[in-house]
Amino acid sequence: MKFSYRWLIVGIGALMTGVGIGAMFSLAIYLTPMAADTGWSRTGISSAMTLDFLVMGIASFAWGTASDRFGARPVVLAGAVLLGTGLVLASRATSLLQFQLTYGVLVGAAAGSFFAPMIATTTAWFEDHRGLAVSLVSAGMGVAPMTISPFASWLTVNYNWHVAMAVIGMTAWILLIPAALLVRPPPRPAEAGLGEAPAGDTRKVGVSAAQAIRSPSFIILALTFFLCCAAHSGPIFHMVSYATLCGIPPLAAVSIYSVEGLAGLGGRLLLGLSADRFGAKPVLVIGLLVQATAIATYLAVGSLDQFYILAAVFGTAYGGVMPLYAVLAREYFGQQVMGTVFGAATMTSSVGMALGPVVGGLVFDTFGAYSWLYIASSAVALAAAAMALAFPPLPQSKLQPA
Numbered sequence: 001m002k003f004s005y006r007w008l009i010v011g012i013g014a015l016m017t018g019v020g021i022g023a024m025f026s027l028a029i030y031l032t033p034m035a036a037d038t039g040w041s042r043t044g045i046s047s048a049m050t051l052d053f054l055v056m057g058i059a060s061f062a063w064g065t066a067s068d069r070f071g072a073r074p075v076v077l078a079g080a081v082l083l084g085t086g087l088v089l090a091s092r093a094t095s096l097l098q099f100q101l102t103y104g105v106l107v108g109a110a111a112g113s114f115f116a117p118m119i120a121t122t123t124a125w126f127e128d129h130r131g132l133a134v135s136l137v138s139a140g141m142g143v144a145p146m147t148i149s150p151f152a153s154w155l156t157v158n159y160n161w162h163v164a165m166a167v168i169g170m171t172a173w174i175l176l177i178p179a180a181l182l183v184r185p186p187p188r189p190a191e192a193g194l195g196e197a198p199a200g201d202t203r204k205v206g207v208s209a210a211q212a213i214r215s216p217s218f219i220i221l222a223l224t225f226f227l228c229c230a231a232h233s234g235p236i237f238h239m240v241s242y243a244t245l246c247g248i249p250p251l252a253a254v255s256i257y258s259v260e261g262l263a264g265l266g267g268r269l270l271l272g273l274s275a276d277r278f279g280a281k282p283v284l285v286i287g288l289l290v291q292a293t294a295i296a297t298y299l300a301v302g303s304l305d306q307f308y309i310l311a312a313v314f315g316t317a318y319g320g321v322m323p324l325y326a327v328l329a330r331e332y333f334g335q336q337v338m339g340t341v342f343g344a345a346t347m348t349s350s351v352g353m354a355l356g357p358v359v360g361g362l363v364f365d366t367f368g369a370y371s372w373l374y375i376a377s378s379a380v381a382l383a384a385a386a387m388a389l390a391f392p393p394l395p396q397s398k399l400q401p402a
Helices: 005-025 027-038 042-070 072-091 096-111 115-125 130-158 161-181 209-214 216-237 239-245 250-278 280-300 304-321 324-333 338-367 371-388
Strands: none
Touching: 005 027, 005 042, 005 072, 005 096, 005 115, 005 130, 005 161, 027 042, 027 130, 027 161, 042 072, 042 096, 042 115, 042 338, 072 096, 072 115, 072 161, 115 130, 115 324, 115 338, 130 161, 130 250, 130 304, 130 324, 209 216, 209 338, 216 239, 216 280, 216 304, 216 324, 216 338, 216 371, 239 250, 250 280, 250 304, 250 324, 280 304, 280 324, 280 371, 304 324, 324 338, 338 371
16 A cells, blocks of 8 residues: 555545535535525524534544544545535425424534544554644634535525535535545555654553543543633624624625635644644644634724734634634543544534534624624633643653542
8 A cells, every 4th residue: 555545535625524524514604595495594594504513522532432443434434425415405394393303413423533533543543743634634624614615605696596405415425425435544554664663652552532531631632622612603603794793794694704714724734744744732722822812802903904904813823723623632541442422522523613603693682792702702712712721742752539
């Protein structure tokens, strides 16, 4: 097996995360035409996204554990089949409850099958350039707003939301099922010519999943991930609405979201390379501080060019820090339980992501403005940076339970 096959694994991971997350987030595209066509409330339709996040989090833990035991290929293959099935069934839903169960549960469960297993597989393939490789897999999420969402929008405008959702589901089958069959475990050290594990790298053996999840390092990792996502999910989800309230035309307001996505792609590469050179922890702390500052600065902007500049900074920060949690999980807990550990951490982050949209809606409904959302989100982002500072030095011996 060629050594360069590991970069194909990276490409497959990026494709899967991009299609999976892009398909899920396209609900924002369908929201208005669905409400007009069906008479369902926007709150009811949007609740499917909250279900997506919650189910995706639980599924990430389950899929990650399964990938540790059975390998990534059967996991992502099952997820690819489930993603297309959920979207096709949701496109034919005749009641709000049926839509919530298909889009909110099936699509969320499918989306959770890609990120943690493919990140875990990628870290197994890379000893050098691991930060860059993980960042490239995560970059699929940054590409999604520039690919899947515009495609869904075009289909919705030219046909209808039913057709758009079904076509996205069939596209997921076409792209992801063959890609899943190409996923392979890394070659054994003897086959790869890598020799024995580095001296002192006892983190790779002897640590059970239960020990890892009960350790102080995991608690810090999970809480930091949770706070980080809770901080930026509200500002991201309500960005278009906030910009519109600031006087930005609707089409231009949507483009701000695209700028954030593009900047997030660059941020993943920038912070991933920086983590390889300077270490994941200091780069994570700096990224979280930049995120907190950017969120608070949204209260002071008003013109489109200011929104664009700030969106570039904000996107770089929140996009760039996301893959660093996987790098830290690999460094602290080794490869043997990587799927379980990172899946569990992803579960906590999904809870944080689920809070932002509903809290932002409640804040606006209560105060008629988004100011308190950005103030609170900035404070939570600062708490994430403070939590990240608590990471202990990398272990040189087997972790002990907390």
